[in-house]
Structures are given as structure tokens and as C-alpha cells.
Amino acid sequence: MRSRDPVRRADGAGATLRPGAGSAADEPVPPAGPGDRRGLIRIGAVASLADVSERTLRYYEEVGLISPAAHQPGGGRLYTEQDVARVRRIRELQRLMGFNLEEIRAVTSALDEVEALRDRIRGTSDAAAQLDMVAEAAAALEDLRSRVATKAGQMQAFLAEVDAKIARCHVRLRSGHPGRGAGPAPPQAAAGSPRPPRQPR
Amino acid sequence: MRSRDPVRRADGAGATLRPGAGSAADEPVPPAGPGDRRGLIRIGAVASLADVSERTLRYYEEVGLISPAAHQPGGGRLYTEQDVARVRRIRELQRLMGFNLEEIRAVTSALDEVEALRDRIRGTSDAAAQLDMVAEAAAALEDLRSRVATKAGQMQAFLAEVDAKIARCHVRLRSGHPGRGAGPAPPQAAAGSPRPPRQPR
DNA sequence: GGGCTCTCTTACGTCAACGTGAGATTTGAG
DNA sequence: CTCAAATCTCACGTTGACGTAAGAGAGCCC
Structure with a gap:
């Protein structure tokens, strides 16, 4: 357990910034130098x-x-x-x-590329090189999307499989012993679930 | 690399079976004792x-x-x-x-319970106890389903987020330099993807 | 019966992703 | 200034899920 709530701002002055941490000049706080x-x-x-x-x-x-x-x-x-x-x-x-941290590093660097783009495309220091970087980041994003979609599909399939098993389980519960209250109370519906297994009474 | 393909049947005779591995008497191979x-x-x-x-x-x-x-x-x-x-x-x-192997053990034991049910409910040695076990397995399955559904929902959300980034990326690519071939060839559509990000020409 | 392949047990090695002190130093509040 | 709380830098420990190597049986084929 933490002793006290450490969430507060660091006030005072004197800090060495990292390069590129100047905030894209569109923030509500006035830049105090x-x-x-x-x-x-x-x-x-x-x-x-x-x-x-x-x-x-x-x-x-x-x-x-x-x-x-x-x-x-x-x-x-x-x-x-x-x-x-x-x-x-x-x-x-x-x-x-x-993902392990190595994969995450690759993914987030691509995401950052897309994000940093917002600021950099305005400066337009070297259009061709910028576009190359953007294209590369886009390819990485497409790759990520492919992996995410694959996994999401597999999870949907697995979810359907589990639902099938649950349904058969409930069939057994009702046919095996009709004089019962249909087992324990069903758990809450999961968030983001497009097809909760209905439990006929 | 394996030297040769080891996928073949173990022939010969003399093996001590584990309890409950007798196959539910509905298999095509004749039980040779x-x-x-x-x-x-x-x-x-x-x-x-x-x-x-x-x-x-x-x-x-x-x-x-x-x-x-x-x-x-x-x-x-x-x-x-x-x-x-x-x-x-x-x-x-x-x-x-x-999941780690400990969680998997819990999940698969529940799945096995449901599976073993098929054979056991026929024997009906003790109906009440059987029903309790089924109900317990059903609860475990509902819990699993909840977790799977939650994760699937989060993955769909993340997928949408990635898609949004990809779309913005493509907008940049077209607006930033109209005289280009729209970057490298888009990767193949991922399997099970309900909404591939269309790439306007 | 010699050799080849497969498998067995035992036991130490590995790798990622941190956890856990130890001791020194900095910071912010009063 | 003082002092407790927060943070710093080593540096070793831990945990899960196996990898890997050694030496010994077991089975099969010619």
C-alpha cells in the first residue's frame, strides 16, 4: 500500500527537456519559457x-x-x-x-511515426523522405491490423465454441432434472459481447 | 529438423491403460480386449x-x-x-x-467435466451429485465466456483504433503528395476480418 | 547381435519481465 | 534549516515455461 497519493504536479523550475518534447504549440497552458x-x-x-x-x-x-x-x-x-x-x-x-516488449517497440514506433507526422508534415523539410517514412509506418500499421484482426477472428470462433458448450450444458441441466432451478444465477453479461448465450427459463 | 516423420501407430501388444480411457464404446475400431x-x-x-x-x-x-x-x-x-x-x-x-498453465488447468478441467458428462449422465449413478458437478462446470464455463467476450470486445475496439490511424495515414499520403503511387502494395486482407480498411484509389 | 531410432529420467540452463532490497541523493513542505 | 518522503542507481533474486545435454533402456530390422 502506498503511503499517500503521489499524483500531483511537479512545481518549481529548472528541468532539462528531451528533444521534441516541446508540445505542438496548441496547448491551453501558456508557454512560460x-x-x-x-x-x-x-x-x-x-x-x-x-x-x-x-x-x-x-x-x-x-x-x-x-x-x-x-x-x-x-x-x-x-x-x-x-x-x-x-x-x-x-x-x-x-x-x-x-506481444513482448520487442514487438511492442516496433509497433509503437510505427504508431509514433504516424502521430509525429501531424507536426512534421507542416514543416515539410523534405517531402520525399517524409512520405517514405509515412508509407513505412502505414505498412507497419497494416501489418499490425492484420495480426489484430486474425486474433480477433480466432477469439470470436473460440467464443462461439464456448457458447456451444454452454448451451449443451444447459440442455443437460434441464433434461437431466426438470425439477431444479436451472443451476446457480447466471453471471452478468460480458461487456462488448455481441451474442450473450440466452438461458431459457 | 526431425530425421523422419514419427507419426505412426504404436503396434504390438501390452499396455497399461489409465482409468477412464476405455473410449465411450462408440468407436469404429472393434474393441480387441x-x-x-x-x-x-x-x-x-x-x-x-x-x-x-x-x-x-x-x-x-x-x-x-x-x-x-x-x-x-x-x-x-x-x-x-x-x-x-x-x-x-x-x-x-x-x-x-x-492464460498461464494454472488458469488453463482450471478451464480445461471444467471443459472436461462437460465432456465427461456425456458418458456419465447415462450411468446415472447419483443424479443429484452429477447435476451439481454439471452446474459447477457450467459456472466455470460462463466465467470463461465472460473473460473471452471481454477480451474480444477490447480487441475489436483496438482494431477500430488501428483502422482509424490507418485511414488518417492514407489521407496524409494522398494529400501530402498526389503524384505518387499511394505507397507500397497493401498487404492481404486478414482472415476473419469483418471490416477491412478500404483504400481509395 | 549389432546398430539405429525412439524414449526415459535427471538435472542444470535460459530468457523475458520485472521484484526486491541497499544505500546514497534529491525534493518539497513546514 | 530540517526532515520525512520520494527518487536515484546498482545489483542480485524470482517465476513461468520450457530448452538442452547426458547417460541408460527398449524396440525393431537385417
């Missing part, structure tokens, strides 16, 4: 917000999955809320897709 | 059929996930094709659902 750390979050807060341990965050940094937006003079890590979202996405890819 | 091993498969064949290693099969046995249908006098393991199917299901639960 470089070197401040308004809106930055410390590692404990990120950990509790993303529901991971601090060790996990440092480990993700070690393997190149995340990187603090800035550092305190003493070396403390400072993150943005996009970093929190990033960590959440990492966990989602782990849980949902069963 | 107990103690034979017709239709039984050795471990190497099971391994190649289920696409796992022999070590994995022994490990699954060690943790109580599978158990050979019979043994050769020298100690060799003999399996049925249902065992192969069982191993395949174990792998599916690992890959698809990300």
Missing part, C-alpha cells in the same frame, strides 16, 4: 496513473520503450500525460495481443 | 501433430495438464488423438487468451 516543468509528472504519479510499478517504468526506459520528457536537476524523471497514455498502450498490447 | 494399444500414439508423434516439443508434453504432464492414456511396459507414454486435441486447446488458450 523553456526550462520550466509545468504539467510534468514524476515517476510515482505516472506509476499509479498507469497502474504499473516504478521499476517497470525504469525498465521500459532501459529497453527503449519510453523516455522521460524532462529531468530534474538531480536526475529525477519527469513525464507528460502522453507518456502515461503511452505506458497504458504498452500494457494494452501486452495484455490484449500478448 | 483390454491390454492392447491400437490407436495409441507415441510421444514423438503427438509432439509433431500438436506442434510442440516432447519436453513440453512431459512438462504438461508434470503440472497435471495431460496424462498419457496408457504406458508401454518399458514406461513409454501412449496418447490418444483426444490428447492431441487437448494439447492443441492448451496452446490455443495460451496464445489467444494469454
Whole structure:
């Protein structure tokens, strides 16, 4: 159990930013000059917000999955809320897709490419090279989509299989002993389920 | 690489069966008396059929996930094709659902309960106890279904998110540089995909 | 009966993804 | 300034799910 709620802003001044963490100049907070750390979050807060341990965050940094937006003079890590979202996405890819961190690194780098595009295509420093990068990221995304769709299809098939077994199970329950209350109470309908197995009374 | 194809039947005679491996008396092969091993498969064949290693099969046995249908006098393991199917299901639960072997043991034991039901409900040794077991297995199945449905829903949501990103990516590709062949060839449509992202020409 | 293949047990190795201190240092509040 | 809380950097430990190697049987074929 944590002693107190560590989710609060890091106030004060003096922080070295990472390159490219300047926020695309469309945020409500007024830019109070470089070197401040308004809106930055410390590692404990990120950990509790993303529901991971601090060790996990440092480990993700070690393997190149995340990187603090800035550092305190003493070396403390400072993150943005996009970093929190990033960590959440990492966990989602782990849980949902069963990817390991190496795969996730590839996937998220493609996603980041698409995201960073928004800012970069305006600058248009080198149109041809930019387009190549975008095309590459698009290919990676298509690949990801293919894998996700495959897995989703397999899960739907498995779900149907389980439903069939449940149905047969209920048939047995009713035919085997008609004078019973049809077993224990059915659990709640699962979220996002397009076809709950109906249980005739 | 394996030296030769080990998928063939174990012929000969003399094998100690496991209890309950007598096959529900509705198979095409004539029962040639107990103690034979017709239709039984050795471990190497099971391994190649289920696409796992022999070590994995022994490990699954060690943790109580599978158990050979019979043994050769020298100690060799003999399996049925249902065992192969069982191993395949174990792998599916690992890959698809990300379950660990402990969870899989719980799930498959429930599935087995439902399956064994077919034979046992006929014998009707103790109707009340049987019904209780069925009800318990049904509850476990509902729980499994809930988890599968939840995950399937989350995957559909993630799929939609990826699709949105792909669409934006293609918009950029066309608006950013109209004189290009729209990037590399799109990958093949994924199997079981209900909504492939259309790529306007 | 020699050789080849398959399988057995035993036991140590591995790899990812963190967990868990230890001890030093920094930070923020009062 | 003071001090508790938060964070830092090593660095070793853990856990699940096997991989891998060694040496010994067991079965089959010519």
C-alpha cells in the first residue's frame, strides 16, 4: 500500500527537456519559457496513473520503450500525460495481443511515426523522405491490423465454441432434472459481447 | 529438423491403460480386449501433430495438464488423438487468451467435466451429485465466456483504433503528395476480418 | 547381435519481465 | 534549516515455461 497519493504536479523550475518534447504549440497552458516543468509528472504519479510499478517504468526506459520528457536537476524523471497514455498502450498490447516488449517497440514506433507526422508534415523539410517514412509506418500499421484482426477472428470462433458448450450444458441441466432451478444465477453479461448465450427459463 | 516423420501407430501388444480411457464404446475400431494399444500414439508423434516439443508434453504432464492414456511396459507414454486435441486447446488458450498453465488447468478441467458428462449422465449413478458437478462446470464455463467476450470486445475496439490511424495515414499520403503511387502494395486482407480498411484509389 | 531410432529420467540452463532490497541523493513542505 | 518522503542507481533474486545435454533402456530390422 502506498503511503499517500503521489499524483500531483511537479512545481518549481529548472528541468532539462528531451528533444521534441516541446508540445505542438496548441496547448491551453501558456508557454512560460523553456526550462520550466509545468504539467510534468514524476515517476510515482505516472506509476499509479498507469497502474504499473516504478521499476517497470525504469525498465521500459532501459529497453527503449519510453523516455522521460524532462529531468530534474538531480536526475529525477519527469513525464507528460502522453507518456502515461503511452505506458497504458504498452500494457494494452501486452495484455490484449500478448506481444513482448520487442514487438511492442516496433509497433509503437510505427504508431509514433504516424502521430509525429501531424507536426512534421507542416514543416515539410523534405517531402520525399517524409512520405517514405509515412508509407513505412502505414505498412507497419497494416501489418499490425492484420495480426489484430486474425486474433480477433480466432477469439470470436473460440467464443462461439464456448457458447456451444454452454448451451449443451444447459440442455443437460434441464433434461437431466426438470425439477431444479436451472443451476446457480447466471453471471452478468460480458461487456462488448455481441451474442450473450440466452438461458431459457 | 526431425530425421523422419514419427507419426505412426504404436503396434504390438501390452499396455497399461489409465482409468477412464476405455473410449465411450462408440468407436469404429472393434474393441480387441483390454491390454492392447491400437490407436495409441507415441510421444514423438503427438509432439509433431500438436506442434510442440516432447519436453513440453512431459512438462504438461508434470503440472497435471495431460496424462498419457496408457504406458508401454518399458514406461513409454501412449496418447490418444483426444490428447492431441487437448494439447492443441492448451496452446490455443495460451496464445489467444494469454492464460498461464494454472488458469488453463482450471478451464480445461471444467471443459472436461462437460465432456465427461456425456458418458456419465447415462450411468446415472447419483443424479443429484452429477447435476451439481454439471452446474459447477457450467459456472466455470460462463466465467470463461465472460473473460473471452471481454477480451474480444477490447480487441475489436483496438482494431477500430488501428483502422482509424490507418485511414488518417492514407489521407496524409494522398494529400501530402498526389503524384505518387499511394505507397507500397497493401498487404492481404486478414482472415476473419469483418471490416477491412478500404483504400481509395 | 549389432546398430539405429525412439524414449526415459535427471538435472542444470535460459530468457523475458520485472521484484526486491541497499544505500546514497534529491525534493518539497513546514 | 530540517526532515520525512520520494527518487536515484546498482545489483542480485524470482517465476513461468520450457530448452538442452547426458547417460541408460527398449524396440525393431537385417
